[in-house]
Amino acid sequence: MKNRNTLIHSIVVIAAILLSSCSTGEAPVKELAPSKAETKEIAALDSTPVAVKQALGIDVSHFQGAVDWDEIKANNITFAYTKATQGATYIDSKFHQNWSEMAAANIARGAYHFYSTESDGNTQAEHFINTIKEVKAGEMPPVLDLEQGSIKGTIAMNQFHLEVLSWLTIVEAKLGVKPIIYTNNPFAxxxxxxxKFADYSLWIAEYGVAEAKTPLTWKDKGWSIWQRTERGNIEGEIGNVDHDITNVALHTLQIK
Known part of the structure; x- marks a missing residue:
């Protein structure tokens, strides 16, 4: 196994890509020299200690193309999420392949749904459940991705909360495990x-900082997973992937 500094240097490359969970459309990959901000981001990651209790993970979608999950596992990545669905009808084109190959590589796998206000929470929950079918012991809890791209047009805040809580409640009831909420500080x-959202564990996205800030709703609970960079590359995948770290021992998040 590589030590932590070697791992972080091996995963960061001079490339940029739109965050994969924000769109279902393809985005071109541009080869760029690292900016000053990205250089600082790399330095911040290198100086951030990884405690023994923490685990390293990645999250992917069709943007990454074919992934060699055995190589991913060999690079000390112990958990991973793949995009499953978005809205009421979309299924990520790489979901089924990633889902089966993650299991074969013995990586703790999880699936996420990108929420959209274009349809109700009930319909989206059923779409997600029908796509992933079931979750098993040792896997990661399902995730609901809530961010700026989730809001289409205008919606009353109380109605938005009711629809999101409907998704969370239905998925928990049908799959038997409480989902995790993925978001960022501005949106949250x-x-x-x-x-009521604080009843769910938080996966926070924040880049280029030494420590992630916690949104107001989770101020007394803190985050469980931190997506700390959206630009990185490791052996075994083609496109850039988001890199994540847990705030607790991995087994405490895995489905029992």
């Missing part, structure tokens, strides 16, 4: 001010 502090 504008759209997720509701104490």
């Amino acid at each position: 502090n504008q759209y997720l001010i509701n104490e």
